[in-house]
Amino acid sequence: MSIPATPSNAAHLLRRAAWGGSPAEIARVVDEGIEAAVTRLLDATAAPTLVEPKDTPGYVPYEHETLVVWLLRSAANSPSPAIERLAWFWHGHFATSIEKVELADLMLRHYLTLRRHSLGRFDDLLAAVATDAAMNLWLDLHLSVAGNPNENFAREVLELFSMGAGNGYTQHDVVEAARAFTGYGFELDPTYERIVGSRLVPTLHDRTDKTFLGRTGNFDGADIIGIVVERPECHRFLADRFWLRYAGTAPPDGVLDDLAGAFAARLETRDLLGALLTHPAFYGDDVKGGLVGQPVEVVIRTIRGFELDLPDLTTMTLGEIEEADDLADDGGEPLLPPGTLHPWEAFEWLETLGQLPLLPPNVGGWPHNEAWLDTNRSAGRLLAGTELGRRLADGDGPVNDELRRAAAAGAGPLTAAIMTRFGRESWSADLEEAIAIARADGGEGGLAAAIAVAFTSPEVILL
């Protein structure tokens, strides 16, 4: 069944599968149809090779901050936003934190690994994760050796990464899988100074037989992954995870079977996500109002939608930007062109909103929906929205001029100008009335308030 390519459906697809669409991008989807648009969005050949952030030897402050700002810019400016959105999904799925890993270069490699395998075979992705050095540190795999298996990684592979808690495996299977995953040690570069990955060290590996999910053999980690990805529980669990993060609602009857079936044939993520984004249930009214945007998603959508470029950290470091700021304060030339968001602004928005990439709360990843609506998060949105409003009302550039012209023209044009930038093609009468009240006060304060009100409205908070 073909999905009607209405502007509403097209805008919904772009908000969920990417970082929101401009009117031109929405029109393109309407023109080509939903199915063709999904195929285009999930075309891996469109994804550029990402240039790593600049590293200054001997000077490594702000490692986490650098990666966060680099990630925001890479995602917001990408010609393949759906693939960046998918890499972000996998980051939440394999939720690994720099708090324990500590080494930023390993976190960067971890993220690039997720991105590289994001659309392909799930067993390839899981195998890459199992030999990823950051994951190895995060779940104590390097401490797990023959005779002393450590269950941390094996349990989460089954519970959080592939099958779901209590879904077709027992504690005995966890114990046996942990024995299969013994002996994965770090791989060092030729100078023995940097960890570059992890690999099986035969002398540390338990080479006796294991019985896992009813099969017996001298299994290693790769064998365990091979067995797991064949299981229907795995296909259904991944279908459930994708539905949760892309649709947000309780899945209607039959949907997970449809998605799991599409996935099982080749174990390719592109098949699973493609089936989800072209499923009629994904375009239901409940789904359209059923997902609270995570702060990272909202911030990237805002940066992209309002054309707020960030500094390019592949060519300069945060330290260099700070030094240039100090010189500018002393009367020198400002380093950042007008309209460029200062890295600390973006970083602090995320802090205020309560979510920083590469720093998930735990291996379960970030919470879903209602947890983002408590008073602390609501208040954080108000504060971040106020900062955004002030920045856009004060700024000097074509988008700022467009917003000021719209404000002068009336509440209707102003609401349309703001909400279009947020990827919305329609909005409530309540919101337009609220923006009319803000605008009635006139001046930059009114425009800033209108943007802040929009930023905290259900139309923007809900993806």
Add this chain to the structure above:
Amino acid sequence: MTADDRIERRRPRDAAPSASPTAGPPPGWSRRGFLGLAGGGLLVGAAAAGGALAVDRLLAATAGDDVAYRPSGPVDDTGLILVSIQLGGGLDFLDTVIPIRSTRYRDLRRSSGVDLEATHAIDADHALHPSLPHLAERWRAGELAIVHGVGYADSSLSHFVDTAIWERGSVDPGEGTGWLGRSLDAYGGPDADALIGVSLGSLSPTMYGPDWNAVALAEDGRLPWTPEFVDEHPELVRASGRLLDSAPTGAGQTSLAERVRSGQALVRDVAETVGGATDLRALGRTVELFDDEGEEELGGGVLGHRLGVVADLIAGGLPTRAYHVAHGGDFDTHGEQEANLPSLLRSLDDGLRTFDRRLGPLRDRVVVATWTEFGRRPDWNGSGTDHGTAGTQFVVGPRAVGGHHGTPVSLDRFDDDDNFLVTGDYRSYLGGLAEGALGVEAGRVFGAGVEPMRLIT
């Protein structure tokens, strides 16, 4: 340097969101009534909070200001205040409350690195970990209840499943409310104040209520919608009022869009009260927490800071009867337990000492209770311990019934997965807190048949 340190260079970071990846409050969630600020009214709450010192401070702080509280509903200003501390990740109770004479213990934990000579003996059979001197003092003062072996049958050994069971006070995944939310609802009824329950950081699912939710404050105990903010942003206040005034207030909300609006309306409703309390705090007490360089003077790290904020909110007169605070460390000691557990316990102990000192005379009204989703495996895994069953919890304060409660687990007989056999119902523990601190019958929170422990007098 941890990520926390890096971030805190600029400003304190919020707590991690709930451990539960998908839990949410039930449909019908709404906001409650709220406190308003009344010029020259009575000082309710803190003034009756027990300590002359705190009262004097508050009166001094409010002299000349029009700061006082007008509760929207009944406020019990003499009852106990429960402070729930989450030790997330699963605490190894065996190395925490040590069965010091057991050769079996010494065998199971021979590699865990605890210096048994440095432990704090609390009776002939038990000693507390060397990092717990303050708790040992509380024990000697009769102010520490140690609750042994509580859990439930058929633990999944999953952090997320078991954390959610503790949060709900129910093994039923269909239960949408938290045990504290139900307890506070039973205690306060539908007209209770919105601030009756407060989480620091993000809202703990323990506080999801039947048709309303408790309040989550930022790590510094504030909300951005302060009276100053209102003054500075008149357009925003008027414009957002258009959306918030029409936000539904009763039960029966089902759409996320309605919850978005009512969540923000709740911010506006409580912010003045929170602002008033934190202003009192700024006037009277902040000096003690930080020295001239802004470094913490009192110990306990993240937990110490959080408990310091809670102490100030209590002194500031919030009508709150239950606070949720996360320890902030990861007790999931699969690896390097020898190094990690001592520092985790040290920050718990220091944090509790900080809290006690900062509360001063107000400590008579406060009961601290810990919870952790499970204990750890009897067997050592070479560098730490994997997920286990049962758990040991602490209740601390002048009103705690000091001593051992429940039955310590057997170190000789394990279940089919080589885990400890649970000796008590976790709901008896939580029920004991609900009855002892809030006077709410355990059956109203957990259903019939749950026998509450007598933990609080």
